[in-house]
Amino acid sequence: PSSFLSKVLSALSASFQITLPPCSRRSPVWRNGEVLDLISVWGEEAVQSQLHSSHRNYNTFGQISRDMMERGHDRDALQCRVKVKELWNAYHKAREANRRSGAAPTTCRFYKKLDTILGGDPTSTPKTTMETSEPSSTR
Numbered sequence: 001p002s003s004f005l006s007k008v009l010s011a012l013s014a015s016f017q018i019t020l021p022p023c024s025r026r027s028p029v030w031r032n033g034e035v036l037d038l039i040s041v042w043g044e045e046a047v048q049s050q051l052h053s054s055h056r057n058y059n060t061f062g063q064i065s066r067d068m069m070e071r072g073h074d075r076d077a078l079q080c081r082v083k084v085k086e087l088w089n090a091y092h093k094a095r096e097a098n099r100r101s102g103a104a105p106t107t108c109r110f111y112k113k114l115d116t117i118l119g120g121d122p123t124s125t126p127k128t129t130m131e132t133s134e135p136s137s138t139r
Contacts, residue, residue, distance in 0.1 A: 030083055034073045039110060041067045042084055043117040057081070091118055 030038075041047060041064050050060040061077040061084075068075045075083075090108040097106035108114070 034068070034075070035083070035087075035110065036113070037068060037071045037073060038064070038075075038080060038083055039087070039113050039117070041071075043113075048117070087114060088118065091115070 047060065047064065050063075051057055054060070058077060058081075061081040064080045064084075065075055065077045068080060087110065091111065091114040094106045094108045094111060097103055
């Protein structure tokens with residue numbers, strides 16, 4: 001009798017599962033103005049100091065989110081963290097590509113602005129002469 005009951009419960013639970021559309025969990029696309037404001041907030045000396053002094057930065061990204069809201073953007077701490085990480089990765093990928101001898105110059109969106117924040121980062125590579133904020137075909 002218990003196997004019959006578990007089969008019935010399993011069938012019932014399967015019929016009541018709610019599936020969300022695949023894109024419902026993704027955050028809305030960031031507009032250029034939002035990204036520029038995020039870079040501006042992220043680049044503030046106090047924010048950089050907080051990010052470098054702790055490995056658990058949830059509170060710092062909460063503050064970044066509040067600063068973004070003051071600038072008229074509705075982004076939560078997780079969205080800000082994910083976007084900062086995305087920008088950081090794109091910047092470092094471009095820097096690494098530029099270090100390779102004989103490689104064609106590579107850039108990423110907002111490279112020049114990111115370089116002002118990350119150029120002195122001890123985890124980044126030495127400064128290059130690449131100075132552009134234009135979108136690139138290589139991402």
